[in-house]
Amino acid sequence: MADHSSKLDIVQATAALKSLRSLRNNVGTLFHSLTEGIGLQSGQDSKESRFVAELQQQLVTVQSGVKEFEEAINNVDSVQVNLGNSGHLNQDCTPDALNLYESLVTSYRWTDNLVEYSGYATTLLSQNALKRSTLIHAKRRRIQPSSQNVPPHTIDNVINSVCRSLGDNVKIETFRPYGSSTVLQITLGKIMKGIVVLKRLMVEWVVVKGATEDLIEDGKIDMWGESRYKVFRKVTENANAAMLHFYSPAYPELAIRSFLTWFNSYQSLFTSPCKKCGHHLHNLLPPTWRDLRTLDPYHEDCKP
Ligand SMILES: [Zn+2]
Structure with missing residues (x-):
C-alpha cells in the first residue's frame, strides 16, 4: 500500500x-x-x-x-502527507536536510498505515470475546494500589530488615539522587558491588561491578557503565534476568527480599564449584549463574 x-x-x-x-x-x-x-x-x-x-x-x-x-x-x-511547518525542510538545499525530509515522509506514512491497520485490528478484536485478557486486566487493576505510593521510610525499613537477615558480609546503602526513586548500593564483602534502582519497591535496573571498580563517577552514580570484567558483565546480565523473574506487583516486599537473597548468594562467586560439573572454572569463568530457587551455583553452560 x-x-x-x-x-x-x-x-x-x-x-x-x-x-x-x-x-x-x-x-x-x-x-x-x-x-x-x-x-x-x-x-x-x-x-x-x-x-x-x-x-x-x-x-x-x-x-x-x-x-x-x-x-x-x-x-x-x-x-x-501534511507535515505542517516541517514540510519546508524539503526546501533546504543541504543534503542532510533532504534525507531528513524523506525519512519524515516515510515515518508519517508508517504512522498513517499503523493507524489504519490498528483500526481494522480493533474492529476484529472487538468481535471476539477475549475473556482471558479482560480477567488479567481486572486483576492488575486490583493489585496496583498495594505497590503504589510507598513512602521512602517504608522502603528503608524493608531494605534494612532484609540487610540484617543477610548477615554481616553484605552492606546496603540507600540514595535518592533523582527524587522518589531509591538507589541501592550493595557491597558483597570483597567480591563485588552493585547498583540496584528501585521504582517504589520494584527493582528496575541492576549493574554489577567488581569490588575494586568505581560505581560513582564525577560525584554521580554511574548506572549505565559496564564492568571491565567479563565475569561481572555476565552477573549483571543474570541479575537483570532474575529481576524479571522475581517481579511481583502483588507482593513487592517478598519480591525485593527474594531478589536480594538471590543477589547475596554471589558471596561465593569465586569459591563455590559448579553444582553440575563440579569444576570452579569453565571457559575461564566461575559459575556466574545462581539457581533462582535453590541458589545453587552453575556455569552458564551447566544451567539446569
Ligand atoms: Zn559447570
Whole structure:
C-alpha cells in the first residue's frame, strides 16, 4: 500500500516537473522575443503587428502553461502527507536536510498505515470475546494500589530488615539522587558491588561491578557503565534476568527480599564449584549463574 502511493507520488511529481520545465521554456522564449524582437524584414506596420500577434500568442502559451503547472502541483499536494511547518525542510538545499525530509515522509506514512491497520485490528478484536485478557486486566487493576505510593521510610525499613537477615558480609546503602526513586548500593564483602534502582519497591535496573571498580563517577552514580570484567558483565546480565523473574506487583516486599537473597548468594562467586560439573572454572569463568530457587551455583553452560 505504501509502495503504491509512493509510486503514484513519483508519477505526479514527474508530471509536475515536466510542466514546470515547459513553462520555463515558454517564459524564456517570451523574454527572448521581448528583448531581441522577431526579426522581420518587411514594412514597419506589418512588423509591429506581427510582433504584437506573436507576443500575444506566446503570452497565451505561458498562461496555459501556468494553469497546467498549477493543476499538476495540486495533484502532487493531494497525495502528500501534511507535515505542517516541517514540510519546508524539503526546501533546504543541504543534503542532510533532504534525507531528513524523506525519512519524515516515510515515518508519517508508517504512522498513517499503523493507524489504519490498528483500526481494522480493533474492529476484529472487538468481535471476539477475549475473556482471558479482560480477567488479567481486572486483576492488575486490583493489585496496583498495594505497590503504589510507598513512602521512602517504608522502603528503608524493608531494605534494612532484609540487610540484617543477610548477615554481616553484605552492606546496603540507600540514595535518592533523582527524587522518589531509591538507589541501592550493595557491597558483597570483597567480591563485588552493585547498583540496584528501585521504582517504589520494584527493582528496575541492576549493574554489577567488581569490588575494586568505581560505581560513582564525577560525584554521580554511574548506572549505565559496564564492568571491565567479563565475569561481572555476565552477573549483571543474570541479575537483570532474575529481576524479571522475581517481579511481583502483588507482593513487592517478598519480591525485593527474594531478589536480594538471590543477589547475596554471589558471596561465593569465586569459591563455590559448579553444582553440575563440579569444576570452579569453565571457559575461564566461575559459575556466574545462581539457581533462582535453590541458589545453587552453575556455569552458564551447566544451567539446569
Ligand atoms: Zn559447570
